[in-house]
Amino acid sequence: MADAAQNQIVQVREGGGSTSYQFPMLSATNYTSWAIKMESFMDAQGLWDAIQPPAGANIDVRLGKKARAFIFQALPEDILLQVAGHTEARAVWEALRTRFLGADRVQQARIQTLNQFMAATACQAIWLKGLLEEITGQSVKAITLHVDNKSAIQLMKNPVFHGRSKHIDTRYHFIRECVEEELVKIEHVSGEKQKADILTKALSRIKFAEMRSLIGVEDLENKKTEIKGVNVS
Structure with a gap:
């Protein structure tokens, strides 16, 4: 079910019939795996040359348009609107790469x-x-x-x-x-149960009390204190 939710099936008319393609959907956290899948997919369809053309090769305009259309099918609306201004498939790919590799380096x-x-x-x-x-x-x-x-x-x-x-x-x-x-x-x-937060973050009063309880600290203000064990002189 999770895989189905992260992929989009699109029917593309080719020649006298239509073919269904399943595109991996890009998200904020899956760029690396998405790029691998898309590269493999477009290479199998003969479209990868539009992204990384061989030296001295002249890429067919129709090939570039098809590659761009395929990439767009694998983008959610918010990301699509950010790269829609690029008219070439290679430019779209580089824009996505620049956008997401920055986040990858931060991670x-x-x-x-x-x-x-x-x-x-x-x-x-x-x-x-x-x-x-x-x-x-x-x-x-x-x-x-x-x-x-x-x-x-x-x-x-x-x-x-x-x-x-x-x-x-x-x-x-x-x-x-x-x-x-x-x-x-x-x-x-x-x-929510990370005990170290009480030592590293500014917490609300309620959260502070929860963390204090987790690390075993007790409020002795209204509690009778008892000494356990025997004092050794």
């Missing part, structure tokens, strides 16, 4: 920054784990780190480098090595 930077913080957190967690084992003489289970960014989690758990991660400094993949060696565990937590 890459966010993931890299998050990985840096996660690596630093993992170092502290491993040190505390070793300290507890030394004090108690018992083995301590892997430390669980909660992350609210699913892309970062996927990058940590996936041992294969891909286009978005290949430019991230290798020392920041330390966290992934910790996961593979089972020194730490990574679990997803929804943004």
Whole structure:
């Protein structure tokens, strides 16, 4: 059902009949996969030369118009209106590429920054784990780190480098090595239950109270305080 909602089926008249094409619909978050699908589709239809013409080739005007029309079928209305002024398929493609690769780089930077913080957190967690084992003489289970960014989690758990991660400094993949060696565990937590927000963001009074409760802080103003255990002199 989700795939059907993200694709558009269009009937195109060709010769004496009509052919149905299924176009992947571009969204704010799927440009990379959309571009791969569209390139493959247009190449199969003999239209990709209108986007990246071979050296010295003269592209048929009709081919360019058809490629432009096919791209337009794969765009939502708001994006279509932004690029409709371009009369050539290549210009439309470049406009989309410029628009979305900027957002892709921002996402890459966010993931890299998050990985840096996660690596630093993992170092502290491993040190505390070793300290507890030394004090108690018992083995301590892997430390669980909660992350609210699913892309970062996927990058940590996936041992294969891909286009978005290949430019991230290798020392920041330390966290992934910790996961593979089972020194730490990574679990997803929804943004609403991200305990770190109380230390990093300005929260409303109600949200602040919720976060305070999540990290185990209690209001002792109207509560009787009791000392548990025995004092050792």
